Amino acid sequence: MKALCIRKGVHLFNEKRIVRMRTPPFRCLFCGSEHGPFNSVEHPIPESMGNDDTVVPKGFVCDACNQYFGSKLEKQIMASPPFNVERVRASIKTKKHGFSKYADDGLILLSHGFWDHALCAMSPEKYKTVFQDNQGVLWVNTPPNYIILLARFLIKMGLELLVLSDTLDVYSSAFDKARRCARFGEGSISWEVAYGRFHKEGDLAISKRFDEHGPLETRRIYEYEMGCMLPNGECQLVFNYLGHCYACNLSKPSLQEYIGKFNFQMEIGSGLMLPGT
Numbered sequence: 692m693k694a695l696c697i698r699k700g701v702h703l704f705n706e707k708r709i710v711r712m713r714t715p716p717f718r719c720l721f722c723g724s725e726h727g728p729f730n731s732v733e734h735p736i737p738e739s740m741g742n743d744d745t746v747v748p749k750g751f752v753c754d755a756c757n758q759y760f761g762s763k764l765e766k767q768i769m770a771s772p773p774f775n776v777e778r779v780r781a782s783i784k785t786k787k788h789g790f791s792k793y794a795d796d797g798l799i800l801l802s803h804g805f806w807d808h809a810l811c812a813m814s815p816e817k818y819k820t821v822f823q824d825n826q827g828v829l830w831v832n833t834p835p836n837y838i839i840l841l842a843r844f845l846i847k848m849g850l851e852l853l854v855l856s857d858t859l860d861v862y863s864s865a866f867d868k869a870r871r872c873a874r875f876g877e878g879s880i881s882w883e884v885a886y887g888r889f890h891k892e893g894d895l896a897i898s899k900r901f902d903e904h905g906p907l908e909t910r911r912i913y914e915y916e917m918g919c920m921l922p923n924g925e926c927q928l929v930f931n932y933l934g935h936c937y938a939c940n941l942s943k944p945s946l947q948e949y950i951g952k953f954n955f956q957m958e959i960g961s962g963l964m965l966p967g968t
């Protein structure tokens with residue numbers, strides 16, 4: 692039997708900082724409201740991506756913004772490739788602890804608890820398309836304006852992870868453009884996102900051992916890193932989910948100065964996603 696252990700993000704803060712950041716300002720990071728209500732903890736990385744322990748405490752994100760991000764951004768991003776298909780392939784459980792499912796026109800993929808295995812049901816027409824015309828390659832569709840949604844999703848994630856890292860003041864005016872882009876879509880049409888494949892598939896496995904049920908693998912699910920670019924102090928988020936690596940700048944829409952280094956680190960095809968496509 693092959694089971695799955697989830698490796699969590701690498702946190703870049705220490706105990707002292709955690710304690711300090713747990714005194715929330717009760718001022719919304721995104722809309723600026725000081726009236727809240729602030730009854731929700733916020734997950735920078737959606738629970739349906741496998742995050743069950745990295746949360747921003749109450750008092751940083753108001754309930755209205757929390758609900759907006761859940762229903763208007765994360766829901767669409769999680770229902771789109773690569774996340775929807777990869778979650779099934781890796782048997783990442785849903786927020787309600789069920790197995791993930793992908794359904795498209797004439798095709799259903801179901802995870803069943805094993806890494807890299809999925810139950811597949813498709814119509815004869817779909818079978819012909821996938822296995823004869825496309826030689827086993829599954830092409831999936833993204834919604835309109837996917838890159839814009841993705842940019843806003845990554846910015847929202849990055850600002851919230853910045854709260855936890857406490858390396859920079861996330862309430863600084865330096866992040867005003869980013870917060871308005873994430874929450875209200877302002878400037879989102881020109882906010883750049885970089886994408887690459889990193890790690891190689893085989894490198895996602897971290898360890899293998901045997902327990903009483905048989906072989907057990909621990910595999911890398913997601914990682915993130917907050918980068919600070921000197922001398923201008925710009926801050927970037929790099930987020931890797933099952934080998935799909937994304938980067939965006941939290942300080943301004945352009946990622947051009949950073950992309951050279953980012954591309955250098957990628958081993959497989961990488962590139963800058965053009966906004967608005």
Ligand SMILES: [Zn+2]
Nearest residue numbers: 719722753756
């Ligand atoms: Zn708010």
